[in-house]
Amino acid sequence: MAADANPHGRVDDDGTVLVHDGGTWRPVGSFPDGTPEEALAYFERKFSELEAKVTLAEQRLAAKASSKDLSAQVDKLLQELIEPSAVGDLPALRARAQAVKDALPALVEAQAQENAAALDEALATREAIVAEMEKLAAEDVTKIRWKATGHRMTELFEQWQNHQQTGPRIPKKTADVLWGRFRTAKNSLEKARRAHFQELESKTKESKNVKKALIEQAQALAPQGAEGISSYQKLLTQWKAAPRAQRSVEDALWAKFKAAGDVLYQQKAELDAKEDEANAGNLELKRSLLKDFADILTLQDRDAATARLRLFHEKFGAIGPVPKKDVRSIDQEVKKFDTHVRTLDQEFWAKNDPEKKARTTSMAQQLLEAIADLESKLSSATGKDKESLEDELETKKAWLAVVEG
Numbered sequence: 103m104a105a106d107a108n109p110h111g112r113v114d115d116d117g118t119v120l121v122h123d124g125g126t127w128r129p130v131g132s133f134p135d136g137t138p139e140e141a142l143a144y145f146e147r148k149f150s151e152l153e154a155k156v157t158l159a160e161q162r163l164a165a166k167a168s169s170k171d172l173s174a175q176v177d178k179l180l181q182e183l184i185e186p187s188a189v190g191d192l193p194a195l196r197a198r199a200q201a202v203k204d205a206l207p208a209l210v211e212a213q214a215q216e217n218a219a220a221l222d223e224a225l226a227t228r229e230a231i232v233a234e235m236e237k238l239a240a241e242d243v244t245k246i247r248w249k250a251t252g253h254r255m256t257e258l259f260e261q262w263q264n265h266q267q268t269g270p271r272i273p274k275k276t277a278d279v280l281w282g283r284f285r286t287a288k289n290s291l292e293k294a295r296r297a298h299f300q301e302l303e304s305k306t307k308e309s310k311n312v313k314k315a316l317i318e319q320a321q322a323l324a325p326q327g328a329e330g331i332s333s334y335q336k337l338l339t340q341w342k343a344a345p346r347a348q349r350s351v352e353d354a355l356w357a358k359f360k361a362a363g364d365v366l367y368q369q370k371a372e373l374d375a376k377e378d379e380a381n382a383g384n385l386e387l388k389r390s391l392l393k394d395f396a397d398i399l400t401l402q403d404r405d406a407a408t409a410r411l412r413l414f415h416e417k418f419g420a421i422g423p424v425p426k427k428d429v430r431s432i433d434q435e436v437k438k439f440d441t442h443v444r445t446l447d448q449e450f451w452a453k454n455d456p457e458k459k460a461r462t463t464s465m466a467q468q469l470l471e472a473i474a475d476l477e478s479k480l481s482s483a484t485g486k487d488k489e490s491l492e493d494e495l496e497t498k499k500a501w502l503a504v505v506e507g
Contacts, residue, residue: 108146111189113138119145121189130187142189149190155179156195159202169210176203217270224270228277231262232284239287243294255291302348309347313355316341320362328370334363378425385424388432391417398439404446411443469502 111121117134119141120127133141159179162172176199183196235258238251262284272280316337323330341359346352395414401407424432476495483491 108142108189110191111142111145113141117141119189121145121192123185123192128185130189145187145189148186148188149192149195152179152182152186152188153190153195155182156198156202159199163202163205163209166209166213169206169213172202172209173206176206220270221272224265224272225276227265227269228262228272228280231258231265232280232287234258235284235287235291239290239294243298246294246298248295248298251291252295255288259288305345306347306351309345310351310355312344313341313347313359316344317355317358317362320359323362324365326366328366328373330366331370334366338363374426377423378427381423381425384422385428385432387421388418388424391421392432392435395439399442401442402446404443404450407443407446411439414439466502469498473498473502 109122111119111130112127113119113133117132117138118129119131119133120129122128130145133144136144156179159172159176162175179199180196180203183192183199186192235255238246238254241251320334320337323333326333337359347355391414395410398407398410398414401410418436423429473495476491476498480488480491480495
């Protein structure tokens with residue numbers, strides 16, 4: 103008795119399982135130890151396995167998987183579907199597998215374009231990395247900031263390695279050329295960096311020797327107190343002229359040298375404070391003197407103002423110094439007196455310059471003679487001549503008024 107629950111398969115009485123494939127019934131096997139239903143179900147499961155493979159191929163096509171891998175998968179699947187030992191709609195399943203096969207050329211073309219674009223982008227990325235490393239290598243080594251440049255070199259090398267590992271595969275010949283350029287630039291920078299730090303180490307050693315000696319000399323000035331400041335300043339000039347050490351070393355050396363100077367300046371500050379305290383009374387005396395002689399600013403007589411200013415300076419000089427913080431304000435008040443008297447002096451000489459007086463007298467005489475001549479001519483002139491002479495006479499008189507002040 104045959105089982106025919108599946109329209110694509112049946113089981114004959116002898117236990118042979120057949121599949122309806124391409125218009126004919128084809129035997130696919132037998133299941134002697136089971137019932138017809140079990141035999142048919144076994145070969146239906148085989149069909150489901152094949153169908154799952156086709157479905158997977160369709161999904162990979164939709165996901166744009168590697169066309170090379172997918173093509174191999176579909177070719178193998180089509181071979182399995184020629185006369186498989188399975189029960190199901192085999193023609194439909196073959197059609198689905200063939201549809202995937204037929205879609206592969208378009209996928210191959212699309213992926214070729216994508217790969218070409220990705221390769222162009224990868225080449226551009228590698229070229230940019232190489233170009234930046236070459237730019238760093240082309241800089242004037244005397245102006246390179248090695249901390250920042252060294253950090254950037256490390257970043258570029260990491261970018262190169264990451265791109266090499268994760269980016270699209272670049273043709274070996276092109277990749278070798280790019281790597282050669284990158285390595286040459288990188289090696290050049292590393293060589294320059296080693297030379298820089300060797301020179302820096304040499305300078306640091308020299309600087310330490312020179313500045314340690316200066317520190318010892320500066321510290322030896324401590325017993326001199328404020329009187330040692332002049333010698334310390336000479337040592338400071340030598341310090342500035344000496345080569346610089348590495349930053350951390352330089353800072354430590356400078357701290358010791360400065361501390362030696364601070365000892366001297368602290369002693370000077372203490373002396374200055376004592377002097378200022380002693381001179382505080384002078385400040386009040388000078389302020390009082392400035393008030394007493396404030397009338398200088400109102401005097402307009404040169405001789406009187408000069409005499410008054412001379413007396414002021416005699417008394418002012420006899421008082422003595424004021425605290426240093428007040429020197430500027432006192433000097434500014436004194437300067438007002440000096441400026442006022444100097445202005446009176448300048449005005450005096452502007453009016454009483456002998457040469458200027460002589461020039462003024464000569465010009466006035468010439469103008470008087472010209473006016474007399476014009477008045478003589480005017481007495482007999484008529485018409486337009488008279489008008490012209492009158493205008494000229496008026497002009498000469500105006501000039502005379504200016505000259506005579």
